[in-house]
Amino acid sequence: MNDELSLSTRAPLRLLKYNHRLQSKALMLFSRFFRRNRSLLFKVLLFLSPAIPLLMVKAPEMPSLRIYDRMQSWIVHPIAEVFTEATRGAAYVWDHYFMLVGASKENESLKREVENLESQLLSHEELRNENQRLKTTLAMPELPALSTIAGEIIGQDPAGESLAFFINVGSRHGVKPRMPVISPQGIVGTITRVYSHYSMFVAVQDPSHAVDGMIPRSRAQFITEGRGLSLTGRLKYLDRSADIRVGDLVVTSGLDKVFPKGLKIGFIIKVDRPRTGVTQNAELRPSADLSYLEEVLVVTNQKPVPTPPPAEENAL
Amino acid sequence: MNMTQKRWLEIPILLAIIWFCQALELSIVHMPYYLGTPQIISLIVAYISFSRGWASTVLLSAVFAFIGSANIGYATGFFIAAHIWSALCTKTVVSALTLEGRPAFALLVAGYNFFLKSLTWTILKSVDASPTLSLFFAQFISQTLIMAIVAWLLFPFFQKWDDYFMHASDEDNLRQSTLLR
Numbered sequence: 328m329n330d331e332l333s334l335s336t337r338a339p340l341r342l343l344k345y346n347h348r349l350q351s352k353a354l355m356l357f358s359r360f361f362r363r364n365r366s367l368l369f370k371v372l373l374f375l376s377p378a379i380p381l382l383m384v385k386a387p388e389m390p391s392l393r394i395y396d397r398m399q400s401w402i403v404h405p406i407a408e409v410f411t412e413a414t415r416g417a418a419y420v421w422d423h424y425f426m427l428v429g430a431s432k433e434n435e436s437l438k439r440e441v442e443n444l445e446s447q448l449l450s451h452e453e454l455r456n457e458n459q460r461l462k463t464t465l466a467m468p469e470l471p472a473l474s475t476i477a478g479e480i481i482g483q484d485p486a487g488e489s490l491a492f493f494i495n496v497g498s499r500h501g502v503k504p505r506m507p508v509i510s511p512q513g514i515v516g517t518i519t520r521v522y523s524h525y526s527m528f529v530a531v532q533d534p535s536h537a538v539d540g541m542i543p544r545s546r547a548q549f550i551t552e553g554r555g556l557s558l559t560g561r562l563k564y565l566d567r568s569a570d571i572r573v574g575d576l577v578v579t580s581g582l583d584k585v586f587p588k589g590l591k592i593g594f595i596i597k598v599d600r601p602r603t604g605v606t607q608n609a610e611l612r613p614s615a616d617l618s619y620l621e622e623v624l625v626v627t628n629q630k631p632v633p634t635p636p637p638a639e640e641n642a643l
Numbered sequence: 644m645n646m647t648q649k650r651w652l653e654i655p656i657l658l659a660i661i662w663f664c665q666a667l668e669l670s671i672v673h674m675p676y677y678l679g680t681p682q683i684i685s686l687i688v689a690y691i692s693f694s695r696g697w698a699s700t701v702l703l704s705a706v707f708a709f710i711g712s713a714n715i716g717y718a719t720g721f722f723i724a725a726h727i728w729s730a731l732c733t734k735t736v737v738s739a740l741t742l743e744g745r746p747a748f749a750l751l752v753a754g755y756n757f758f759l760k761s762l763t764w765t766i767l768k769s770v771d772a773s774p775t776l777s778l779f780f781a782q783f784i785s786q787t788l789i790m791a792i793v794a795w796l797l798f799p800f801f802q803k804w805d806d807y808f809m810h811a812s813d814e815d816n817l818r819q820s821t822l823l824r
Contacts, residue, residue: 373701374731377724380705381766399662399713406666414671482669484716487679487782488763488774491716493669519716529716535772555677555774617677 400522408481408495415621473587475509475624476500481525490530490555492516494623497524505585507626513591513614514538514579515623528623531592531613537563539583540592545570548580551592551611567607571598577611587626646809653808661687661710669714677778678785681793684711688726689755689794690801692733693748704730721766729758745798752794756787 361368478494496502498521508515508528516536520527529536532553540551547569565571575595581588593613600607664683672680688704695703708726712719733755736742742751760783767773774782 370697373697374728376701376705377727377731380720380723380727382720395709396713399665399710403662403666403669403714406663407670410666410670482666482714483673484714485665485668485672485680485682486715486717486722486763487677487786488767489716489772490677493714527716533716533772534767534774535717535770555778 396520397522400525404481404493404495404522404525407493411481473509473624473626474628475626476502477622477624478502478526479622480620484527489535490516490533490553490617491519491527492530492617493525493527494625495525496625497522497526499523501627502526502625503627507586507590508623509586509590509626510615510620510623512616513593514586515615515617515620517585518625526625528625530617531615532617537583538586538592539580540577541580542569542571542575542595543578544575547571548582549609551577554610565607565609567600567605569607571595571607571609573598649808658710665711665714674785674789676781679782681786681789682711684708684726685756685759685790686752686794686797688730689733689752690748692730692755693737693742693751694801694805697731697734700730700734701727717767717772721763725759725762725766728762729755732758745795748798748801749791749795753787753791756790757783760786 476496478496478500480492481495482493484491494508502518502521504518504521506518508518514531516528516530516533518526518528530553531538531551532555534553534555536553538551539548541548547566549565549569550563552563573595577592577595579586579588579590579592591614593611595609596612597610598607599609661683668680668682674680684707687707691703691707692700704727705723708723709719711726712722715722733751736754737751742748760779764773764779773779
């Protein structure tokens with residue numbers, strides 16, 4: 328009986344001992360491997376370390392401002408503003424005092440251009456009056472007059488991968504993230520970072536920027552996306568049957584809830600209809616030329632204007 | 644001036660130089676056609692990977708990339724990660740080859756810029772926010788050339804800085820205490 332018992336307990340004991348021996352051998356092998364290759368393992372860990380800042384990025388959110396960003400804005404941006412102003416001042420002096428050769432010829436041609444534009448203005452005035460009359464007749468609500476803050480461009484993102492610019496208006500002046508930036512020529516970009524006296528906007532030509540657009544002539548709707556170099560944009564999700572031609576004006580549709588409706592984006596410069604597929608491709612040239620921009624306007628009234636009840640107006 | 648005083652003086656001087664250079668980069672030192680700007684942060688990180696050990700390279704490149712990230716239009720994490728990876732790739736090249744002197748440093752900065760541009764473009768491509776390939780090549784060629792020239796010009800300054808603040812002895816101490824010898 329005892330022999331039987333001892334036989335039944337001896338086998339698991341032997342297994343346990345074997346397991347223990349195996350574990351200690353594995354541990355020894357591991358520790359030897361770590362001791363021999365610790366330098367290599369350390370390097371592997373170092374190469375994996377940049378994954379930490381990568382994982383901390385939250386793509387859909389606006390980049391939040393850290394204490395360092397604010398501190399740097401107090402020092403770097405004013406100096407950059409002084410440099411920009413000094414360069415512009417020097418360029419102004421050069422253009423107005425040293426480059427007067429041919430100014431009289433230019434003056435003459437400009438005078439002729441003004442006369443031409445004045446005649447065009449008269450016809451536009453007629454059209455505006457007609458439009459006003461028709462709108463009143465149809466009791467259509469007026470598009471809200473945009474309230475804006477003027478800002479001067481003081482610098483641009485030095486990296487080159489993104490078309491981001493700094494302007495000299497910030498939260499103190501009422502600027503908030505996601506506010507649209509426009510110019511008399513058309514839309515320019517969207518505010519992404521706001522400091523107390525400065526802010527950063529990303530231009531519509533930047534690859535990360537998209538605007539909901541439409542063609543007033545055919546009412547075709549699509550998304551325009553920046554492409555970076557050559558400062559063009561492309562039209563995404565453009566229905567194959569949409570009527571679109573080279574030279575068409577593209578305006579904002581207002582559906583993205585960022586840009587007000589009817590602002591100029593640019594002109595179609597290329598249309599490509601592939602043999603297959605349900606969409607067509609098109610390229611546009613934005614009407615606001617970044618190379619010559621010095622001042623921009625930040626649109627501050629983005630709240631939807633309540634539509635007046637037309638029935639009451641008609642009744643009155 | 645003793646060593647402790649020098650240490651306390653180094654950080655504000657370095658920050659002042661970086662901020663002044665960043666103000667220049669933001670405002671007037673721009674290449675035409677949006678080809679970007681040679682950045683002081685890239686030069687400093689390249690020099691760190693040229694002259695420091697592995698651990699210092701990662702730590703210092705992370706710190707300097709953080710300092711440089713305030714003026715960047717895309718996500719800060721992308722910028723910092725690209726700089727650390729580029730510094731590590733450059734460090735691998737430095738440890739594989741015996742590089743010394745001014746021309747070697749200029750070549751290394753060019754290499755660093757290649758790693759940085761490629762990694763940034765790849766990371767931005769992954770979130771569909773990369774510039775076109777033509778812009779990438781145009782920026783890469785123009786910035787690499789200018790960075791190499793600037794690196795060649797500034798190499799004696801970097802060396803004098805290291806000598807004055809005695810970073811070589813620090814690096815030796817660190818190498819002896821860390822895993823990498």
